[in-house]
Amino acid sequence: MISFTKTWKQLKQKGIMGINQRNADYILKYNDRRNYPYVDNKILTKMRAIDAGISVPEMYGIIRTEHDISKLDNVIDTHRDFVIKPAQGSGGDGIIVIADRYDKDRYKTVSGKLVLHSELEYQLSNIITGLYSLGGMRDNAIIEYRVKPDPIFKSISYEGVPDIRIIVLLGYPIMAMLRLPTRQSNGKANLHQGAIGVGVDLATGTTLNGSWFNEQISRHPDTDNEVSNIKLPLWDKFIELAARGYELVDLGYIGVDLVLDEEKGPLILELNARPGLNIQIANDVGLQQRAYIVEQHIAELKKANRTETVSERIAFSMQHFSVLKS
Amino acid sequence: MRSLSMHLKVIITILMVLGISIICYQIFVLKTPLTESEVDNLWTIDARVNFEVKGTKPVNIEFYIPSKAGDYTVSNELFLASGYGQNVTNLPYNRLVTWSARSVSGQQTLFYRLNLTKRYADSNVNNTKGDMWRSPIATVGAKKEAVERLVKEIRSKSANISSFITTTINMINDVNNSDAQLILNDNNSVENKVNAIELVLSHAYIPIQQVHTLQLSKTTNQTPSLWIRSYIVPNKGVDNRDSTLNGSNGNWYYFNPIDGSVGLPDDQMVWWIGNDDIIKADNASKVRVNFSLANSELTAIHLAKLTPDSNNLTEFSFYTLPITTQLAYQVMLMIPFGVLMILLLRNVVGINTLGTFTPVLIALAFRETGLQFGLVFFSIIVFFGLLLRSYLEHLKLQMLPRLSVVLTFVVMLIIFTGMLSHKLGFEQGLSVSLFPMVILTMTIERLSITWEERGANFALKVAFGTLVTASLAYAIMGFKPLIYWVFTFPSILLILISFMLAMGRYRGYRLLELFRFKAMLK
Numbered sequence: 134m135i136s137f138t139k140t141w142k143q144l145k146q147k148g149i150m151g152i153n154q155r156n157a158d159y160i161l162k163y164n165d166r167r168n169y170p171y172v173d174n175k176i177l178t179k180m181r182a183i184d185a186g187i188s189v190p191e192m193y194g195i196i197r198t199e200h201d202i203s204k205l206d207n208v209i210d211t212h213r214d215f216v217i218k219p220a221q222g223s224g225g226d227g228i229i230v231i232a233d234r235y236d237k238d239r240y241k242t243v244s245g246k247l248v249l250h251s252e253l254e255y256q257l258s259n260i261i262t263g264l265y266s267l268g269g270m271r272d273n274a275i276i277e278y279r280v281k282p283d284p285i286f287k288s289i290s291y292e293g294v295p296d297i298r299i300i301v302l303l304g305y306p307i308m309a310m311l312r313l314p315t316r317q318s319n320g321k322a323n324l325h326q327g328a329i330g331v332g333v334d335l336a337t338g339t340t341l342n343g344s345w346f347n348e349q350i351s352r353h354p355d356t357d358n359e360v361s362n363i364k365l366p367l368w369d370k371f372i373e374l375a376a377r378g379y380e381l382v383d384l385g386y387i388g389v390d391l392v393l394d395e396e397k398g399p400l401i402l403e404l405n406a407r408p409g410l411n412i413q414i415a416n417d418v419g420l421q422q423r424a425y426i427v428e429q430h431i432a433e434l435k436k437a438n439r440t441e442t443v444s445e446r447i448a449f450s451m452q453h454f455s456v457l458k459s
Numbered sequence: 460m461r462s463l464s465m466h467l468k469v470i471i472t473i474l475m476v477l478g479i480s481i482i483c484y485q486i487f488v489l490k491t492p493l494t495e496s497e498v499d500n501l502w503t504i505d506a507r508v509n510f511e512v513k514g515t516k517p518v519n520i521e522f523y524i525p526s527k528a529g530d531y532t533v534s535n536e537l538f539l540a541s542g543y544g545q546n547v548t549n550l551p552y553n554r555l556v557t558w559s560a561r562s563v564s565g566q567q568t569l570f571y572r573l574n575l576t577k578r579y580a581d582s583n584v585n586n587t588k589g590d591m592w593r594s595p596i597a598t599v600g601a602k603k604e605a606v607e608r609l610v611k612e613i614r615s616k617s618a619n620i621s622s623f624i625t626t627t628i629n630m631i632n633d634v635n636n637s638d639a640q641l642i643l644n645d646n647n648s649v650e651n652k653v654n655a656i657e658l659v660l661s662h663a664y665i666p667i668q669q670v671h672t673l674q675l676s677k678t679t680n681q682t683p684s685l686w687i688r689s690y691i692v693p694n695k696g697v698d699n700r701d702s703t704l705n706g707s708n709g710n711w712y713y714f715n716p717i718d719g720s721v722g723l724p725d726d727q728m729v730w731w732i733g734n735d736d737i738i739k740a741d742n743a744s745k746v747r748v749n750f751s752l753a754n755s756e757l758t759a760i761h762l763a764k765l766t767p768d769s770n771n772l773t774e775f776s777f778y779t780l781p782i783t784t785q786l787a788y789q790v791m792l793m794i795p796f797g798v799l800m801i802l803l804l805r806n807v808v809g810i811n812t813l814g815t816f817t818p819v820l821i822a823l824a825f826r827e828t829g830l831q832f833g834l835v836f837f838s839i840i841v842f843f844g845l846l847l848r849s850y851l852e853h854l855k856l857q858m859l860p861r862l863s864v865v866l867t868f869v870v871m872l873i874i875f876t877g878m879l880s881h882k883l884g885f886e887q888g889l890s891v892s893l894f895p896m897v898i899l900t901m902t903i904e905r906l907s908i909t910w911e912e913r914g915a916n917f918a919l920k921v922a923f924g925t926l927v928t929a930s931l932a933y934a935i936m937g938f939k940p941l942i943y944w945v946f947t948f949p950s951i952l953l954i955l956i957s958f959m960l961a962m963g964r965y966r967g968y969r970l971l972e973l974f975r976f977k978a979m980l981k
Contacts, residue, residue, distance in 0.1 A: 140973045143980050151968040153806060158966055226912045255855035262858035264908070325913055349978045414978055 148422025149413055155386075159424065163303065163385025164406050171382040172404040175275055176220045181381055187374060188400045190278040190392075195220075197273045202257045205250075208276050216280075217253065219260040220273040225323045227265030229256055230279060230293075243292055243320060280400065283393040285366065289313055289331075291355040293320030297333065297371060297391045300408055300420065303431055304379035304443070306372055306450045307423040309333040310412040311340055311365070316355050324411050329353060331360045332416035336455030338368025344414040370399045372450070376443050378404055388412075418456070426453055467964065471957040478953030485948055494940060500754045501534070501576050502675055502728075507751075508569040510743040515564040518543075521739040522748075523671075523731035524554050524571060531575040531728055539570035552668070552732040567743070575728070589690030591709060593666035596658050605638040610662045620665060620691050621712055621721065624656075628719035631655050649685050653716050656687065665689060669734050670713065672727040679751040683730055683737065686723060688713045777946055785946075790826070790936075792945045795955055797822050797932035802962055804931065809969030810924040813905050818925050820898045822932035830933055832885065834926060837899070840872050841922070844903035845910070852907075866900040873899075 144151075150159075171177050182189045193215060194208030195201075209215060218228040231248070233241045238250035257274050259265070266272035286295045293314030300308045310330045314320045317327030324330050329350070332341035343350050343360040353360055365371065371391055378389040378401065388408025391399050413420055430449060434440060441449070485491040512518055526549075527533055538545055543558040558569055598606055609630060617623040631639045631652055642655045657667055670686040692709040713723040723729075731737060740746045777788055797819040804810045812818050825833035847868050851861050873896065902925075910918035935941065945951055 137970075137973060140977065140980065141968060144968060144973065144976055147979060149976050149979060151966070151972045152809070153969060154966040156966075157964055226908075252855065258857050264858050325917065327914075344978070347975050347978055349981075414976065417979055419979075 144419075148419030148425065150410060150420040150424070152410065154421065155407075155410060159302070159386040160407060164387075165384065168383045169406055172384065172387065172406045174220050175218070175222075175403055176273060178382065178401075178404060179275075182401055185377070185381055187377055187381060188397065190216075190280055190394075190397075190400050190402065193276045193278070195273050195275055196257050196261065199258060199261060202254050202261075205253065205257065205276075212278075214279040216275075216277050217256060217260070218275050218277070219265040220275050221266040221270070222260075222272070223265075225321050227256070227260055228321075229253065232279070280392045280394045280402070281396070283366070283395045285363065285393070286313070288356055288358045289353045289360050289363070291316050291320060291353075293318075293322060294392055296322045296402060297365070297393070298330075298405075298408065298412060299371070299375035299389045299391065300412060301375050301379055301387050301389055302424050302427050303385045304376055304441075305427045305430075305446050306335060306375050307427060307454060308412050308416055308418065308420060309335055309338075309371075309375075310415045311360075313343075313353060313360065315345075315353070324409065329360065330411055330415035332412075332418075333365065334455055334457045335372070336451040337457055338365040338371065339363065339457060340365070341416060341456065344411060347411070347414060349414060349417065365393070367393070367398055369447075372447050373443065374399055374401050376447050376450075380443075382406075416456075423454055464964065467960060471960050474953045474957035474960070478950045478957070481950035481953070482948045485950075491947055494943065500675075501574060502531075503753045503755070504573045504575070504673065504728075505751045505753075506571045506573070507749045508571070508738060508746070509749065510567050510740055510746040512563050512565060512567060512743055515562045516742040517561050518559065518563045518567070518743055519741040520558040520569065520743070522556050522558070522569075522571070523733075523735070523737050524556050525573065525575075525728070525730050526552060526554050533573060533575050535574040537570075537572040539572070543569065588709070589668065589711065590666045591690055591692070592664050593661055595664065596661040598658065602642060605641045606659055606662050609636075609638045609642075609659050613659070614663070620689070623663060623665065624660065624667070624687075624689060624712075624714055625719040625721065627656055627659050628714060628716055631659065632717060632719070649716060653685055653687055656716060660689075667714075668732055670723075670729055671731050671737065672723070672729050673750055673752065675726045675728055675752060675754070677753060679749075681750045681752060683750070684727070685716060686713050686727070687716050688723075688732075777949070789942055789946055790823070792949065792952070793936040793942060794819060794823075795952060796941065796945070797936045799955060799959065800932040800935050801928055802959060804924075804928050806962060806965060807967075807969060809971035810928060811921045812925045812928050813902055813909070813921055817898060817902065818928035819932050820895055821902075821925070821929040822936055824895050824898070825929065825933040826937065830930060833933075834930065836876065837926070839876060840869060840899055841903055841906065843872055844869055844899065845907055848903055848907040862900060862904060865903055866896060869896050869899050869903070 171181060176192075176195060179189050179192055193210070193212060194204075196205065196208070213234050214232050216228065216230050219226070222228070229248070230243050231240045231253075232243045235241045235247055240248045240250070240253065242248055260272055260274040263269045263271045280294050282290070282294045289295075290313045295311060295313045298310045298312060299306050309332075311333050312322040312324065313329040313331060314322050315327050315329060319326065322328050324344075324346075327346065329343045329345050331343040333339070334341060340361050340363045343353075345354065351359060351361060371393075374391055375389040378387060379385070382404055384404075384406055386406075386408075388405040390402045390405065392402050394400055410420070427450075486493065506522075506524075508520065508522060510518075510520075520543075524536075524547075525531070525533070538556065540558045542563070543560045546557045546559075548555045548557065556571070609627075613623060613626045613630060617626045630636055631643070633639055639655070642658065643651060653669060660667055667687045667689045670688050671683040672686055673681060673683055688711050690709045691712045712721060714721055738746055738748055777785055798816065801812065801816065801818055805812060805815075821833075821837065824837075827833075828836060844865060848861075848865055851864060856864070906918055906922055909921055
């Protein structure tokens with residue numbers, strides 16, 4: 134019991150955010166439920182992003198009904214690789230990534246497994262009936278551009294596409310993490326399934342130490358390479374996309390998921406209105422501590438009756454939340 | 460934000476205060492028992508009136524029965540007097556039943572049965588006021604002088620009316636007091652002593668009343684005992700009273716006419732008040748009244764149910780409902796506690812469960828099967844369901860047909876397992892007919908998806924968490940004293956709501972988070 138209260142106090146002192154606090158003080162406070170569809174429905178997110186000139190993976194088409202499934206061929210058209218995902222899925226569930234065509238009705242996944250056309254149709258049917266959607270409601274399936282990860286991640290990633298999660302509070306990026314798929318996570322960048330989270334310094338885009346489940350690690354379990362000290366290219370672009378995510382969906386506390394495509398550079402993959410807390414373990418810093426600084430800053434701005442532009446916000450974040458002494 | 464939490468605090472406080480005050484009202488004013496097992500005595504007093512009529516004559520019997528305004532609550536009374544006309548009149552201090560018949564002959568027996576209990580009596584009822592002044596009873600000669608000497612002596616030895624009466628009683632009972640002996644005239648019966656006391660007190664202008672009581676103990680053939688009482692304003696002197704001032708803010712004080720002790724013992728039950736005999740019978744001889752008393756222990760709440768009027772404890776409670784509705788309500792009223800369990804386990808401890816309220820539904824299902832059997836049964840069906848589900852995955856069915864197949868399979872499994880356990884001699888197997896199949900089906904579906912998406916580890920963790928939560932919810936929903944409490948004090952739900960509201964803004968760590976973030980404390 135004594136050790137419990139001691140741990141409690143230490144966590145508090147480190148400014149670590151718990152689920153209850155995240156829900157009560159951030160999500161319920163800053164996220165207007167009305168705007169949830171903009172993040173929960175990836176079609177809406179994409180539409181808004183395109184209107185705002187924010188880079189997202191190109192959408193090839195939408196399958197809305199069982200009848201539409203037969204038109205899959207038309208949607209795929211001449212693309213050799215593509216991704217099928219539910220519009221309202223969560224946690225990367227229900228996503229199929231096709232890397233190439235094999236023959237007339239067979240496709241190849243990233244890992245080289247062959248998939249029948251009928252299997253794709255079955256998956257589409259699952260998506261449409263709402264198997265992967267929040268609350269089991271009917272859903273739409275999106276067919277979109279397959280992101281090809283930049284080769285920089287080759288040494289520290291197993292299959293799949295590594296992505297970068299940036300937590301943005303009221304437009305101020307407060308923490309960033311690089312998520313690396315592992316063999317255990319089946320090539321998915323999902324921390325719950327065993328992907329690695331690596332902290333990223335907000336000012337420079339340099340990777341820090343990593344986390345695997347709830348532990349802190351420093352090397353990738355599959356490739357055995359150090360995950361730290363890698364400088365992510367185009368970091369300014371990442372941060373800018375993330376900061377603009379706030380205006381995009383008008384939600385105060387979001388996790389912006391970005392990818393680095395070898396051709397198109399940083400793209401927003403999706404946004405999350407309930408971002409997880411393991412990013413704290415990856416960065417070895419409490420979210421609460423940083424969120425407090427931003428909230429203080431905004432209170433001061435409010436007093437001065439002033440708001441900041443995207444670049445001012447980024448400058449503030451980079452100044453206050455950098456852990457590397459440059 | 461601040462105004463919101465202020466708002467919330469106000470609501471929480473209002474609900475809390477409301478809930479607690481309703482419960483307090485029930486406990487302290489309505490005297491609702493706190494536990495189901497609190498027992499109370501229900502006394503049954505049988506009064507049998509025997510008399511003989513010589514020849515054929517019209518008979519009129521007047522019999523005193525206890526007033527309903529006493530310290531005890533009459534829960535039930537019964538008159539057995541066939542062939543007699545019956546009339547009950549309320550007198551200032553008593554009730555009087557009059558039995559009359561035009562022509563009766565021979566041995567007669569009339570019967571009066573009374574069920575009463577101490578609890579639930581409204582003590583304020585017993586506030587009939589009494590006289591505080593009376594004129595002296597006329598006496599002559601030596602007796603008069605003796606009375607006057609006694610009054611003078613007693614006055615010098617007493618401070619107020621109460622002590623005056625006590626002293627009088629002691630004097631009359633003093634065998635060495637010649638004046639007292641003169642008044643008693645060698646008759647030492649209690650009745651005569653009471654008469655003597657009354658005489659002496661009347662010369663001090665103090666009125667008294669005779670009180671006839673029965674002792675509440677298991678007896679047959681008990682004779683009523685005699686007490687006296689007087690309406691007294693405490694601390695008022697004997698001589699500074701005013702003959703015009705009658706019956707205000709006083710209290711009845713009871714005295715034992717033998718030893719002068721004040722106060723009526725708890726086990727004495729007043730049958731009638733006054734100098735009259737208990738029974739007055741015209742045209743009857745050999746009149747005898749026989750009292751027998753018996754008691755039975757009843758749980759207090761059962762007793763309250765038996766007490767039809769004179770209390771409003773049960774009037775607005777669930778106890779007036781038909782018994783089947785009561786049972787259904789008992790289950791319903793416990794559901795919020797099951798939900799509370801989930802709330803605590805999820806938000807404070809941090810256990811993962813399948814769905815939000817699924818554990819409560821499973822707990823409800825356990826009510827039918829019992830916990831151990833239910834757990835085994837649940838695990839077996841989910842296990843086979845998962846096997847089927849993983850096989851169906853290969854058939855690439857659409858969701859709805861697939862769910863239907865799983866549901867049908869679950870029904871078959873339930874029936875099969877039930878029959879098998881019946882053959883093996885476990886009767887519980889048959890009680891699961893209403894085990895919620897839809898919930899099982901959805902559990903299987905969700906679990907299998909979780910398995911695929913999050914891995915076996917996580918799926919098993921969630922399944923385990925669900926079963927633990929369901930078991931705890933089951934335990935709390937079946938906790939007998941709590942069921943009694945919620946059913947008797949439904950306003951406890953208001954307190955529950957206020958607690959849930961407060962939990963709605965709980966922002967501390969979950970217990971399991973202390974382990975989750977442990978790595979960060981190195």
